[in-house]
Amino acid sequence: MYFCMDKKLISFVIPAYSEEKNIALLYKELILNFEKISDTYKYEIIFVNDGSPDNSWEEINKLCKKNKNVVGINLSRNFGHQGALTAGYTKAKGESIISMDCDGQDPVFVAFQMIKKWEKGYEVIYARRKKRNDNFLKKYTAIAYYKLLSFISETEIPRNVGDFRLIDKKVLKEFLKLDEKDRYIRGMFAWIGFKTAFIDFERPERVHGETAYTWRKMIRLAMDGILNFSMFPLRIGFIFGIIMILFSLGFHFYMIYDSVINDVFYPLYKWLIVTIFGIMGLQFMFMWIMGEYIGRIYNETRGRPNFIISDIKNEK
The missing domain is CATH 3.90.550.10 (Spore Coat Polysaccharide Biosynthesis Protein SpsA; Chain A)
Structure with missing residues (x-):
């Protein structure tokens, strides 16, 4: 057989x-x-x-x-x-x-x-x-x-x-x-x-x-x-935000200490410039990350195919 x-x-x-x-x-x-x-x-x-x-x-x-x-x-x-x-x-x-x-x-x-x-x-x-x-x-x-x-x-x-x-x-x-x-x-x-x-x-x-x-x-x-x-890019903004806040607080405490103990004068505009640049950096970073994820949501919702076949030979 x-x-x-x-x-x-x-x-x-x-x-x-x-x-x-x-x-x-x-x-x-x-x-x-x-x-x-x-x-x-x-x-x-x-x-x-x-x-x-x-x-x-x-x-x-x-x-x-x-x-x-x-x-x-x-x-x-x-x-x-x-x-x-x-x-x-x-x-x-x-x-x-x-x-x-x-x-x-x-x-x-x-x-x-x-x-x-x-x-x-x-x-x-x-x-x-x-x-x-x-x-x-x-x-x-x-x-x-x-x-x-x-x-x-x-x-x-x-x-x-x-x-x-x-x-x-x-x-x-x-x-x-x-x-x-x-x-x-x-x-x-x-x-x-x-x-x-x-x-x-x-x-x-x-x-x-x-x-x-x-x-x-x-x-x-x-x-x-x-x-x-990975969701890490969404979270990295939070991590950098904490670092920036801690750095800013530390810098502020140092300037207060320097002003009180050493009698050093820091003009207000210096504080404002450092603070504004820090805030702007955080904003741009968050905007970029959010833009990437929003762009992906947009791609998913508009429903375009991953490819379009114009011709096929010997299809089974």
């Missing part, structure tokens, strides 16, 4: 922005690795073109025509990495879903190590970088940021991980229930929880091109991580 086991479907979600030279290379490497496990698994590869100005969408179209297991999603404009990643997640049908970058810096062999971990019962598997090959400024600002985020966040967010991860389909189901507009996806998965494992790897250099993650985009992502997963 023969038993036929259904093959498990593995979904790959790959955002692409200006990656025309890397798309075919990554596809070939994925197919070569899948051939080794084709008796057990089947696959779908979802490329999401995030409004690329180059020929990325044309390259994705070629793969879709060649292989019906390749799904191509073309967004109506550039919605950013987090929006593109979310678009791919919404179309993934696999029992496990692996997200990775298209630039060759997320090694394919690590993705297949994740599958082995998943088979052992882990539901979220992160690829964790052993070391960063970034320039000095980017490397140490990233280290400082993760330390700050770890200190102030109410959710423990793993360090030295990006969006290279495997998630089980039940984790994806919970993720898709979250309707946040300002997305920090690695923090969202940390908040969701489930049984977690890590695979350490050394991240190679990009194969072609330069990163599309500008300083502006990185700062925006960092702000999303801090403001979406």
